[in-house]
Amino acid sequence: MTNPQIDYAEMMEKWRMEREAALKAARAELIVALRVLGVAQVIAEYEGYGDSGNVEDITLQPNEMTLDEDLNRKLEDFAWSVAYNQHPGFENNEGGYGTLTWDIIADSITLDHADRYVECSHSYDEGL
Secondary structure, X not given: XXXXXXXXXXXHHHHHHHHHHHHHHHHHHHHHHHHHHXXXXXXXXXXXXXXXXXXXXXXXXXXXXXXXXXXXXXXXXXXXXXXXXXXXXXXXXXXXXEEEEEEOOOOEEEEEEEEOOXXXXXXXOOOO
């Protein structure tokens, strides 16, 4: 039962704006740190299904780059958050997966995402 005293659309909009602000702040913090290290590109592969998921792999360009544990975790959290913000709930049921590519020099993000689903064909015949 829904509560008529609660404006759910307003709550969702507030939540969306909070997520956008958090992503913007994380992006600003990360891009400074990555540029200082000389990272030109980040490629993050993520996958989720069965109500869970995570970033599977992060590749940096140039290839010899490595990140400390804290910065790597922040980058994984950011990549997951961007994917989730664009495709909320994709980790449910059969899930989804994708690749986030972040051009650090141009500060441009491309998200290549796929959702999985089950298709069923059902028929019912009686009295044939």
